[in-house]
Amino acid sequence: MEPTDRNAAKPRLTHAQWKRRKRLRLARNWAILILVCAAIVALMTKGILWLLPKVNAMLAGPQSFDAASYDGTGYSFDADDERFVLVNTNLPFAEEPSPALADADEASGIQLEAEAAAAYQKMAAAAAEDGIALVLTAGYQDADARSAAYETQKQQYLEKGKTEEEAASLAADIQPPAECNDHGTGYAADILSTDYPTRDTGFDTTRAYEWLTAYAAEYGFILRYPQDRQAATGVVFEPWHWRYVGVENALAIRASGLSLEEFLALQKAS
Ligand SMILES: [Zn+2]
Known part of the structure; x- marks a missing residue:
């Protein structure tokens, strides 16, 4: 069998056709390059915008709680309040x-x-x-609850070996007696x-x-x-x-x- 010539069926391009194909290929390659670059830039921008606040929050630490300033103008004291x-x-x-x-x-x-x-x-x-x-x-x-709270506190000091007087005084520093x-x-x-x-x-x-x-x-x-x-x-x-x-x-x-x-x-x- 005769080996077939693959190019045999392909007609030779004229110089004008060859130039045109070359221009088309060049244009296509540029278009692809520009699209790929645009996609990369878009992705990077999106990534940076997503990352920025997170990095910022990480560097700044948790939200700080600051009191608003107060200059006291207009304050009037009412002893009967x-x-x-x-x-x-x-x-x-x-x-x-x-x-x-x-x-x-x-x-x-x-x-x-x-x-x-x-x-x-x-x-x-x-x-x-x-x-x-x-x-x-x-x-x-109410008075009963306050008495109970004071007695519980005092009892803790008595159990630690304090005298009645010491326990009463120490308890009052933390848990005042009912009437106080x-x-x-x-x-x-x-x-x-x-x-x-x-x-x-x-x-x-x-x-x-x-x-x-x-x-x-x-x-x-x-x-x-x-x-x-x-x-x-x-x-x-x-x-x-x-x-x-x-x-x-x-x-x-x-x-x-x-x-x-x-x-x-x-x-x-x-
Ligand atoms: Zn309290």
Whole structure:
């Protein structure tokens, strides 16, 4: 058999045809190159735009909670404001208070004075939006509940071998006797978080405490027993014990850097 010539059937191109085919190929190759480049640029841009905020968030760390600035203009002190009710070891209740209560936390049924309860709910909802899960662990307590809390605290010191007098004094630093306990006012709220539900000073290292420090005053709550203020309050630092006094009062007290005792004394003196 004769070997077939593959090119035999193919007609030879004229010079003009050959030039035309060359131009077409060149145009096609350029088109492909441009399309591939465009696709690469598009993909890279998309990737960078996707990555940038993530890298940024990683470098910046978690969102920081900063209190809005407050200059105190327009604040007027009202000594008769009921929300200023003050009770401590030197100033026991003259008579057992009977605040108008409302549920501050429906799940637990913990109650606060009605205005404070509404403020707490608003605050907890705002915290949740910032990813902070506040937990209300105590609110209003009647005389029996306050007595029981004090006795439990005192008992713990007696079991540690303290005398009756020592145990009573040590317990009062943390858990005032019934007639001196802020929780009787209905304005006191023990607030912790789902990731730190223990009532100890370690709560002050949490994001929840950072959030409360920045924003609680905007909802009318102040830290009732601040650090280094035991000489004025009679109670050790309790980062979980917040006290409702109303928004304007809370902002003014926080700006003063004073405890409730010191703030009231200063305002009444001026
Ligand atoms: Zn408390």
